[in-house]
Amino acid sequence: xxxxxxxxxxxxxxxxxxxxxxxxxxxxxxxxxxxxxxxxxxxxxxxxxxxxxxxxxxxxxxxxxxxxxxxxxxxxxxxxxxxxxxxxxxxxxxxxxxxxxxxxxxxxxxxxxxxxxxxxxxxxxxxxxxxxxxxxxxxxxxxxxxxxxxxxxxxxxxxxxxxxxxxxxxxxxxxxxxxxxxxxxxxxxxxxxxxxxxxxxxxxxxxxxxxxxxxxxxxxxxxxxxxxxxxxxxxxxxxxxxxxxxxxxxxxxxxxxxxxxxxxxxxxxxxxxxxxxxxxxxxxxxxxxxxxxxxxxxxxxxxxxxxxxxxxxxxxxxxxxxxxxxxxxxxxxxxxxxxxxxxxxxxxxxxxxxxxxxxxxxxxxxxxxxxxxxxxxxxxxxxxxxxxx
Numbered sequence: 331x332x333x334x335x336x337x338x339x340x341x342x343x344x345x346x347x348x349x350x351x352x353x354x355x356x357x358x359x360x361x362x363x364x365x366x367x368x369x370x371x372x373x374x375x376x377x378x379x380x381x382x383x384x385x386x387x388x389x390x391x392x393x394x395x396x397x398x399x400x401x402x403x404x405x406x407x408x409x410x411x412x413x414x415x416x417x418x419x420x421x422x423x424x425x426x427x428x429x430x431x432x433x434x435x436x437x438x439x440x441x442x443x444x445x446x447x448x449x450x451x452x453x454x455x456x457x458x459x460x461x462x463x464x465x466x467x468x469x470x471x472x473x474x475x476x477x478x479x480x481x482x483x484x485x486x487x488x489x490x491x492x493x494x495x496x497x498x499x500x501x502x503x504x505x506x507x508x509x510x511x512x513x514x515x516x517x518x519x520x521x522x523x524x525x526x527x528x529x530x531x532x533x534x535x536x537x538x539x540x541x542x543x544x545x546x547x548x549x550x551x552x553x554x555x556x557x558x559x560x561x562x563x564x565x566x567x568x569x570x571x572x573x574x575x576x577x578x579x580x581x582x583x584x585x586x587x588x589x590x591x592x593x594x595x596x597x598x599x600x601x602x603x604x605x606x607x608x609x610x611x612x613x614x615x616x617x618x619x620x621x622x623x624x625x626x627x628x629x630x631x632x633x634x635x636x637x638x639x640x641x642x643x644x645x646x647x648x649x650x651x652x653x654x655x656x657x658x659x660x661x662x663x664x665x666x667x668x669x670x671x672x673x674x675x676x677x678x679x680x681x682x683x684x685x686x687x688x689x690x691x692x693x694x695x696x697x698x699x700x701x702x703x704x705x706x707x708x709x710x711x712x713x714x715x716x717x718x719x
Contacts, residue, residue, distance in 0.1 A: 337508030338401075338443045339466035344501035345405060345439050346470030347477070348412035348494035349377060350583075352429065354478030354576035355487050356555050357568060359425070369422045371685030374551045376426035378677040380433025382670065388438045389667035390522045397446050398509030400438045405505045408435025412495035416488035439505075440467065441650075441666045446509065448654040454598065456655070461594020461647035468586030468643050475554060475583055479576025523664040531656045534711040536669045538606055539649035541708030544676040545617055546642055548701035551681035553635075554579035556694050560624045560631060582635045586643025593644035594651065602652040603715035606645045610709030613641040617702025621694035649673075676704070 352359065352374050360370045392400055411432035419425035444460060451459035474494070481490035527533050558575030562568055597605035616638045623631050649669070657665030684697045 337504050338447060339463050339469075341401070341405065341501045341505045341508060342439060342443055342463070343466040343470035343473065344498050344504070345408050345436060346467065347474050347498045348415070348491065349432070349436075350471050350474035350550065351415075351478045351487075351491050351494055352377075352425070353551055353554050353579075354475050355482055355490075355572070357558060357572045358482070358487055363421050363425075365422050367685035367688045368682055369685070371551065371682040373422050373425045373429060374681045375678045376429040377433040377436075378547065378674050380430035380435075381437045382433075382674045382678060384434040384437040385441065385667045385670040385674070386522050389441055389670065390663045392442050392445060392663040392666075396509070397442045398506065400442050401446075401505050401509055402502065404435040404438025405501050406435070408432045408439065409495065409498040409501060411435065412498055413492065415495060416491040419491075437670065439501075441670055444650045445654065445662065445666065448651060457594035457596075457598040457602070457647065457651050458591070459594075460651040460654075461590045461592075464594075464647040464650055465587040465590040467646070468583060468590055471550060472580045472584030472586065474580075475576050476580030479554075479573045479580065482576070483570075483573040522667055523661050524668065526657055526661045526665045527668060529656065529658070529665075531715055532653065532665055534715055535602075535606075535649055535652045535656060536672050537708045537711050538603075538610065538645075539669055539673040540676050541610060541614075541705045542642075542645050542649065543673040544680045544708075545613060545701035545705040546646070547677035547680045548617075548684055548697060549638070549642055550583065552684050552694075552697060553582065556621065556624065556698075557631075557635075559694070560628070563624065564628065578632060578635070582632075582639035583643075585636050585639040586646075589640040589642070589644035590647045592640075594647040596644075597648045597651065601716070602648050602655070603712040606648040606652070607709050607712040607716065609641060609645040609648070610705050610712075613638065613644075614702040614705035614709070616641065617698050617705060619695075619699075621696065621698030624694055 356370055359373070388400060388404065411428055415425070415428045418428055443463060447463040448456055448460050477494060478490060481493065554576045557578050558571040561571035561575055566574065593605060593609060616634065620634060620638055623634060653665050653669050654662060683700070687697050
């Protein structure tokens, strides 16, 4: 691994450090703000909404501006938004607005970082290099859940949120060092070019990524609450169940880190579409039944959840790597923008739809099963790429 990969990974993880605080503190915030499950789902989804709306502007700029400028500026935006969260979040609307701004900043960190890492990697190991970088996305989310749950057991939620926001500021100097000397981009317009969707392989890869994103953010948004509900059913007090549920969810999410490494390595060996479809089918099958395990023994639930956390993340780097290889070089920023817009667009709806289903008393089983159906159904277009190979 090279210097850029080693440094950009921590930048991404630190930028994400406060991102899962809302999911960890969900039962507490819902009670304080007297809102429904769907309402708190909007707070979680606002982060993705900011990301999705900004990628159409920010990512095409990487075809024209140095990546260091984009990544550095957006690191400042997302970290400052998280620092302000404990001061300004007093209901679902103010909390959603602040998380929306944080999502705007993430758009200029994650995908531009993928582009820098992929460009610096040898082709035969590109999947592994990008997998190493993308694993930081899952590491940051897992540490966010674990640290949030731990801090919530020690201090009021506003103090915990402030501490996480301040720690995320460390990402800025690392970002400046990591992007020093990055080659100038080859494109000129810096504007979104939707014609890149005429490339069939690009579109099929984006569809697979969309199914992956829906399934992932069902888990990321509601896993901690699901585990907390299971613990309450076993007799734990709600605050203690919330803290423990967050930490167990962090363990499961943290297994996404080796999962992403595995997925990148696997795709280097057998091909991107073959690896992505295999993993999408495997995680999708687990999703179909996972939400029905709330009454199972705790050890069995944790074991399946750990396998689930490993698989649900494993195909992420495959899609990110494939886009850098399949898109025309001068329109790579546009291809990444559309991948993020369409794929992460699903993550805006996923936690809200999940909350709506819970409000209708459809149960946890239906929530996770919908994630599995999306993963499997949108992964099937990859068969065309396999046949093409």
